Amino acid sequence: MWVGYGLYLDLLEPLRRPDQLRSDGSLTEERQRCREALELACQGLTVALVSSGDSGIYGMAGLALEQWMALAPGDRPGFTVHPGVSALQLAAARAGAPLMHDFCTISLSDRLTPWGVIERRLEAAAAGDFVVALYNPRSRGRDWQLARAQELLLAGRPASTPVVLARQLGRQEEAVSLHSLGGLPVEQVDMLTLVLVGNSSSRVEGGRMVTPRGYPGAELS
Amino acid sequence: MWVGYGLYLDLLEPLRRPDQLRSDGSLTEERQRCREALELACQGLTVALVSSGDSGIYGMAGLALEQWMALAPGDRPGFTVHPGVSALQLAAARAGAPLMHDFCTISLSDRLTPWGVIERRLEAAAAGDFVVALYNPRSRGRDWQLARAQELLLAGRPASTPVVLARQLGRQEEAVSLHSLGGLPVEQVDMLTLVLVGNSSSRVEGGRMVTPRGYPGAELS
Known part of the structure; x- marks a missing residue:
């Protein structure tokens, strides 16, 4: 499952496999996109939260991780950050x-x-x-x-x-x-x-x- | 033509095409590797100077660029830096x-x-x-x-x-x-x-x- 700003997902569209779904968000609603990604992951899906640049530098990784930390320890899904080019x-x-x-x-x-x-x-x-x-x-x-x-x-x-x-x-x-x-x-x-x-x-x-x-x-x- | 520390070139070996040559250097001889890469480029070859991490962050890009700048303007080959993950x-x-x-x-x-x-x-x-x-x-x-x-x-x-x-x-x-x-x-x-x-x-x-x-x-x- 791909979650991200629609324009970024469009850029990656050629790489998407038929079994991978996508959920387009709008540019400003970052908090909501992170919440959606986490909720889907909690339901057992493998979710990629897509961000531009390096999500680890002033990016979405922190917002998502702060929400992940707010979950009860037993409810937290796996969480991996993949660096990019800032x-x-x-x-x-x-x-x-x-x-x-x-x-x-x-x-x-x-x-x-x-x-x-x-x-x-x-x-x-x-x-x-x-x-x-x-x-x-x-x-x-x-x-x-x-x-x-x-x-x-x-x-x-x-x-x-x-x-x-x-x-x-x-x-x-x-x-x-x-x-x-x-x-x-x-x-x-x-x-x-x-x-x-x-x-x-x-x-x-x-x-x-x-x-x-x-x-x-x-x-x- | 690939120029780099042998261990790094080994890691990339599966990606090398048959028409691409490689020149292995030792870890410490950075200055000499840059010089070799530049000399080959001056002879008209397309040369990749391979570095670990991001060559643009405390990496080989600067040493190579300083040598490039020391050439007479008319002798300088094309020069492009490709960022990586530091x-x-x-x-x-x-x-x-x-x-x-x-x-x-x-x-x-x-x-x-x-x-x-x-x-x-x-x-x-x-x-x-x-x-x-x-x-x-x-x-x-x-x-x-x-x-x-x-x-x-x-x-x-x-x-x-x-x-x-x-x-x-x-x-x-x-x-x-x-x-x-x-x-x-x-x-x-x-x-x-x-x-x-x-x-x-x-x-x-x-x-x-x-x-x-x-x-x-x-x-x-």
């Missing part, structure tokens, strides 16, 4: 090799996280000189957070630091472009964009971005 | 769903990075309450760094914070276990282990670890 990784691959040194991911959505916590993480990312992937960077209702993130990161790395904007990754409309942190075109960023900010030693050459494995100050072999 | 992701999947909130990766190897930079990142990770994945946590020659990392992270989160130790991921000998940050069995950790430390709201239930999507202080929908 937007961070495809953005990195398209741009070159920006994740060769320590990195962090920060979601700029303050729907479930207080903005103060997000600011503290941006400050920590700047202080630690991490390569930073910004998920949920900007939407209609959240239009100032990205500029604030840019400001906080600029406190810890040069304005020339390379930044990747990766939009609609893995789809036909995919667009990947390179910018600088100081010249980031904030207005071009929307909910379908992943923003990847280099660390202080990241550089661009021949249209590709790399973060060297060696960090200044270490003896290179 | 140890971080498989460890997370095996443990449950610990990466539902902001996380960072830190390599504890000070071979190419000064230890001062690594300490600064551990402090930043503690200050930002990131879920933390520690790569290269401990080896024969580097036996004190993990205990120091534990100490720095304990400054920012409770001793009861769950920690995953994931060893030999994806192989027959795979072993995944749950511990607390305060009670981390440092001596059990080696080069084949990935250490995944929860944030202050991560919890364990039914043998699985989850980091809730909602962060304390936010209004939950």
